[in-house]
Amino acid sequence: MKETPLSNCERRFLLHAIEEKKRLDGRQTYDYRNIKITFGTDYGCCIVELGKTRVLGQVSCELVSPKLNRATEGILFFNLELSQMAAPAFEPGRQSDLLVKLNRLLERCLRNSKCIDTESLCVVAGEKVWQIRVDLHLLNHDGNIIDAASIAAIVALCHFRRPDVSVQGDEVTLYTPEERDPVPLSIHHMPICVSFAFFQQGTYLLVDPNEREERVMDGLLVIAMNKHREICTIQSSGGIMLLKDQVLRCSKIAGVKVLEITELIQKALENDQKVRKEGGKFGFAESIASQRITAFKMEKAPIDTSDVEEKAEEIIAEAEPPSEVVSKPVLWTPGTAQIGEGIENSWGDLEDSEKEEDDEGGSDEAIILDSIKMDTGEVSNVGSQDAPIVLSDSEEEEMIILEPDKNPKKIR
Amino acid sequence: MEGALRANAKMSTESGVESSPRGPGCSLRHFACEQNLLSRPDGSASFLQGDTSVLAGVYGPAEVKISKEIFNKATLEVILRPKIGLPGVAEKSRERLIRNTCEAVVLGALHPRTSITVVLQVISDAGSLLACCLNAACMALVDAGVPMRALFCGVTCALDSEGTLVLDPTAKQEKEARAVLTFALDSVERKLLMSTTKGLYSDAEV
Numbered sequence: 001m002k003e004t005p006l007s008n009c010e011r012r013f014l015l016h017a018i019e020e021k022k023r024l025d026g027r028q029t030y031d032y033r034n035i036k037i038t039f040g041t042d043y044g045c046c047i048v049e050l051g052k053t054r055v056l057g058q059v060s061c062e063l064v065s066p067k068l069n070r071a072t073e074g075i076l077f078f079n080l081e082l083s084q085m086a087a088p089a090f091e092p093g094r095q096s097d098l099l100v101k102l103n104r105l106l107e108r109c110l111r112n113s114k115c116i117d118t119e120s121l122c123v124v125a126g127e128k129v130w131q132i133r134v135d136l137h138l139l140n141h142d143g144n145i146i147d148a149a150s151i152a153a154i155v156a157l158c159h160f161r162r163p164d165v166s167v168q169g170d171e172v173t174l175y176t177p178e179e180r181d182p183v184p185l186s187i188h189h190m191p192i193c194v195s196f197a198f199f200q201q202g203t204y205l206l207v208d209p210n211e212r213e214e215r216v217m218d219g220l221l222v223i224a225m226n227k228h229r230e231i232c233t234i235q236s237s238g239g240i241m242l243l244k245d246q247v248l249r250c251s252k253i254a255g256v257k258v259l260e261i262t263e264l265i266q267k268a269l270e271n272d273q274k275v276r277k278e279g280g281k282f283g284f285a286e287s288i289a290s291q292r293i294t295a296f297k298m299e300k301a302p303i304d305t306s307d308v309e310e311k312a313e314e315i316i317a318e319a320e321p322p323s324e325v326v327s328k329p330v331l332w333t334p335g336t337a338q339i340g341e342g343i344e345n346s347w348g349d350l351e352d353s354e355k356e357e358d359d360e361g362g363s364d365e366a367i368i369l370d371s372i373k374m375d376t377g378e379v380s381n382v383g384s385q386d387a388p389i390v391l392s393d394s395e396e397e398e399m400i401i402l403e404p405d406k407n408p409k410k411i412r
Numbered sequence: 413m414e415g416a417l418r419a420n421a422k423m424s425t426e427s428g429v430e431s432s433p434r435g436p437g438c439s440l441r442h443f444a445c446e447q448n449l450l451s452r453p454d455g456s457a458s459f460l461q462g463d464t465s466v467l468a469g470v471y472g473p474a475e476v477k478i479s480k481e482i483f484n485k486a487t488l489e490v491i492l493r494p495k496i497g498l499p500g501v502a503e504k505s506r507e508r509l510i511r512n513t514c515e516a517v518v519l520g521a522l523h524p525r526t527s528i529t530v531v532l533q534v535i536s537d538a539g540s541l542l543a544c545c546l547n548a549a550c551m552a553l554v555d556a557g558v559p560m561r562a563l564f565c566g567v568t569c570a571l572d573s574e575g576t577l578v579l580d581p582t583a584k585q586e587k588e589a590r591a592v593l594t595f596a597l598d599s600v601e602r603k604l605l606m607s608t609t610k611g612l613y614s615d616a617e618v
Contacts, residue, residue, distance in 0.1 A: 001474050001527075040536045041463045045495075047535070052451045056467075056535060058495045084491055085453050085469025085531035135496050137533055139467060140450040295446040 003089035006215050014216045018204050024212060025051075030253055032208045035261065037155055037268040043182065044160030048152040051210060052142035057152035058135045059160040063174070066122070066129040074121020075131040078107050080138070080149055087141040102146055105235060106136075109150055109191050109224040113232035116157065117186040123165050124172060130162060132185065143210035146222055150193040155265055159272070160185055191232040192261050194254040196221040202240050207253065221247070223254040227262040440580045445547070447555040453531070455556025459548035461580060463538035466545050468552035472528030480527065485520030487527045492545065495534045506542055510549055513596045513606045519559040528558055539582040540568035542594045542608065563599040568592065571613055 014024070021029060033051030040046065044059035066073065080103050082090045089095075110116070121130040134156060136149050161182030164175045197209035197217040206213055209220075219238025225231050231251065236242060441462030450456040453469035473486055480487050490511040492503045514530065530549050534541065546566030553560060570581035570589035578585050586592050591611030598605050 001471065040465070041538070042536060045536060054450065056495070056533065060496050081493070083469075083493060083531060083533055084529065085450065085456070085467075085471075085533065087452050088471050088474065133496065137493065137495075139469075139533060140452050142451055294448045295444065297442070297444040 001088040001091070003087075006212075010212070011216050014212055015199060018199050018206065018213075023206065025210065027208075029205070030207045030257075032257060032261075033210070035151065035264055037151075037265065039159060039268075039272045044156050046152060046155045046159055047139075048148050048155060050144060050148040050151070050208070052140055053144060053148045054139040055145070055148045055152040056137045056139055057149075057156035059156045060133050060135070061160075061162045062131045062133070063123065063128050064131045065127060070118075071126040072122045072129075073118040074129045076111055076116060076118065077131060077133045078103065078110060078136075078153065079134065080106055080136040082138045082141070082145075085140070086138040090141070101237070102149065105146055105193070105222060105233065106149055106153065108233045108235075109193055110134075110153060110157075113189075113191045113224070113226075115154070115187055115189050115191055115226075115232075117188060120186045124167065128172065132157075132160075132162075141211060143212070143214045144195050144208050146193050147195050147208065150191070150224065151261065151265070154187075154190045154192065155268070157185060158187055158190070158265070158269055189226040189228060189230070190262055190265065191224045191226045192258045193222050193224045193233075194257050196223070196250050196253075198238070198240050198242070202242055202246065205246075205250070207257065221250055223251055225251070225254050225258045227259050229255045441582075445551055447551055453552075453556070455552045455554070455558070457548050457551035457555050458535070459544055459551060461540055461544045461547070462582065463536055464541055464544045465535040466541070466548040467533045467535055468545075468548035469531045469533075470528065470549075470552040470556040470558065471531075472556060472558060473523040473526035474529070476525060476527035481525045482520075484524050486518070486523040486525075488515050488518060488520065489527060489529045490514065490532070490549070491529065492532045493534065495537070506545065509542065509606055509608055510545055513546060513564060514549060514553065516605050517560045517562050517564055517598060518553065519561055522559050528553075537583065539584075539586050540566075540580050540594070542566060543568040543580070546596050561598075561600070564596050564605055565599070566594060566596050568594045571611070 017024065023029075025033075027033070034049075036049040038047050038049075042058075044057075046057050048055050048057065064075065067075065080099070082095050082099055082102075084090050084092075116132070121132065123129055134153050136152055136156075138145055138149070161177075161184050163177065164180040164183050166173050166175070195208060197206045197213055198204070198219045198221065199206070199217055201218060206217075209217060214220075217238070219236065219240030219242075221236045221242065222234070223231060224233040234247075234251075236247075443462070444460045445457060447457045448455070449458055449467075450469055453471055454474075455470040456468065458465065458467045476487050480489075488511055490507045492507045492510070493499055494503055510530070510532070518528065520528075530552065532545050532548060534545075543566030546564065550564050554563065568580060568586075569592075570578045570585050571591040571593070572578065572585070572589045578589070581589065581592070589611065591609065591613040593607065593609040593613070595604060596606040597603065
């Protein structure tokens with residue numbers, strides 16, 4: 001679907017409001033929207049909501065052989081997908097530019113910053129290493145995808161637990177989650193992206209732009225930082241020219257924001273861990289509000305199926321019996337079986353078939369294949385019989401035998 | 413007529429078992445549903461069955477590509493995305509089943525030359541995924557205001573080796589079962605809209 005274009009008056013209104021330091025949702029220039037983090041029942045699954053922008057993150061792992069030039073390091077794979085439900089304009093062929101840009105930024109932020117210790121993912125040097133795969137799905141696009149995606153990625157990685165492995169000499173034992181508790185990944189630091197949108201050639205800036213603001217912005221500056229104030233990635237796009245002190249100021253703001261966000265993430269992870277340990281209920285089911293008109297919950301419901309048998313018998317008695325499907329598969333050789341022999345070849349009797357077209361019109365029961373006459377010939381007799389063969393050792397008692405002069409079905 | 417009666421028989425017997433007593437497995441897991449959670453799609457719903465959770469978003473009726481337009485009804489498209497990895501053949505076949513079910517209930521004739529897109533995202537999979545997808549799709553279509561002839565719901569049942577029937581199986585029960593059957597039923601006449609089965613089972617069990 002095509003993106004609905006932004007009207008000129010809306011654009012003017014937004015820019016005017018920004019010049020007066022006002023935002024449509026009432027935030028201040030440096031304010032972030034509400035961040036909400038919920039976890040699923042499997043480890044490594046989380047949904048992050050940044051205002052209305054929603055991203056689903058899932059981490060999974062697999063044992064593979066390592067890359068040839070990095071034999072002792074594990075493999076990290078990141079994939080951000082813009083789901084078609086996130087915005088009507090996201091169609092499979094149409095989003096390549098934005099998708100590539102986001103994926104590249106995410107990779108630089110997480111892979112090049114070495115936040116995950118890849119050496120610890122090695123099981124047997126040169127033979128088996130863990131491949132950690134992070135899949136992110138954008139579910140709703142309301143601006144600032146990169147921030148939400150980076151938070152989702154790092155939260156999912158921190159939440160994830162991989163199966164425990166032990167190596168004794170040449171033997172490698174992989175324990176299932178039931179045998180031994182899964183082990184968390186070793187994460188050095190948590191890089192988080194902070195986006196700054198610039199308007200009017202860099203005069204005005206906004207933190208965490210929402211979708212409307214993104215549409216009217218001139219350029220975007222993304223700074224990925226961790227809580228130790230180390231910059232992991234910095235990227236400026238849109239072709240705006242920024243002054244040195246503007247960039248420095250942005251990095252200071254980013255430092256403050258990242259600290260807040262990291263605290264929030266830590267609290268969410270701790271909460272989830274506590275709930276899991278105490279055996280309480282966790283998962284997405286708990287995050288659905290109970291007193292909302294648009295939500296509905298129902299507890300485990302036993303179904304009373306005791307009287308179904310009588311009802312079923314009644315209905316079966318009333319219904320006509322299904323026509324017999326006589327199919328005895330004939331095994332020619334191992335791997336080749338044949339059910340039936342298809343319809344009799346009627347190329348020879350064209351004059352007859354035209355005559356019988358009138359009788360054919362009336363009978364419409366042969367829609368389903370059941371009533372095709374089944375010539376299940378013996379292994380030695382292949383095809384070209386006119387009369388149907390009744391197998392003497394057939395297990396089917398009632399076999400509907402059709403007369404040879406009536407073609408049950410026309411060849412389409 | 414005959415087909416409809418047979419469908420009725422099928423539908424009623426799907427929750428019956430030959431003669432063995434009802435086991436304790438005949439209960440649905442805790443389920444929950446929330447509508448209108450996403451701001452961009454016209455309709456959205458999240459459906460949870462136990463630990464299985466599916467999020468559905470519906471766009472429509474909206475503009476359709478000329479190559480895909482149908483002159484007298486709406487073009488229905490279903491997209492199912494798995495959580496991990498790229499969508500494969502299994503997703504395509506599930507999309508087809510869901511699309512066939514939706515096409516049977518959505519009144520496409522009221523919106524010709526438009527497209528109705530249902531996007532499903534698997535949030536977590538712990539058994540009876542197809543039924544959960546069907547339910548989420550139905551709730552999302554309702555939330556979007558797409559005219560429908562009836563509501564529909566999906567139910568999965570698993571038959572294990574002894575012949576006991578379990579409704580709404582978990583992933584473990586599905587793996588150990590000898591047959592897994594999923595049905596879609598409509599709400600008005602309780603007729604069967606779609607059925608898909610996997611495994612070994614006899615006619616009577618169905």
